Amino acid sequence: MTGAAGRPQHQQLISLHVNGELHEVLTEPRRTLVDALRHDLRLTGTHVGCEHGICGACTVLLDGAPVRACLMFAAQAEGREIRTVESLADGRELSDLQQAFSRHHGLQCGFCTPGFLMLAEGFLAERPAASKEEIREVVASNLCRCTGYQTIVEAIDDCATRRRAALRERLEGAGQLTDGQD
Structure with a gap:
């Protein structure tokens, strides 16, 4: 294979562990992760927006x-x-975060939604008790031209609240949480 000015392009075989599965990909060293996900693995839920890291549509x-x-x-x-937006749903069952986005109309055109979902999934894993203000600050790193962000913040906050309640219920059921503990 040759590139610009007839120079040979070198390809390498790499292993990518994506959504719980191992994939072998023959790729050029300069190929971006988003291109490998979309074009080589056909995981097109990860969107390409600005290609400069500004918009967040490609967040995984x-x-x-x-x-x-x-x-x-x-x-x-x-x-x-690596986890992409395709990892969130369990078959045809949407994840709790995806359901919250649907309940709160946290999307309009949907182009930025996969990036927001993955940003929120990672953030909530790290900060399950985040305040709405902290959520607002985090989602400001991704761009949306349609929603004005309020419904996205509400969806993430709703998901966080429900996850905390479910955890509290499980802990109480197992006798690991007593009144006054959070």
Whole structure:
């Protein structure tokens, strides 16, 4: 294979662990993670927006932390755990976060939604008791041209509240939580 000015393009075989499955990908060293996900693995839920890391449409989780897949080379993700928006639903059952976005109309055109979902999923795993103000601050890192962010903040807050209540119920049921503990 040759590139610009007839120079040979080198390809390498990399292993990507995506959504719990191992994939072998033959790729150029300069190929971005978002391109490998979309074009090589056909996981098109991760969207390409600005390609400069500004909009957040390409946000995925890398070892549990939100990252911009357009700013990483696919080879940099080798040996790490990658989660895309496709990992949220369980078959046809939407995740609690996706259901909250639906309940609160946290999307309009939907282009930015996968990035917001993955940003929120990573954030809530790290900060399950986040305040609305903290949620607002985090979602400000992604761009949405349709919603004005309020419904997105409400959806994330609703999901966080429900997750905390479910955890509290499980702990009380197991006798691990007494009155006055949170």
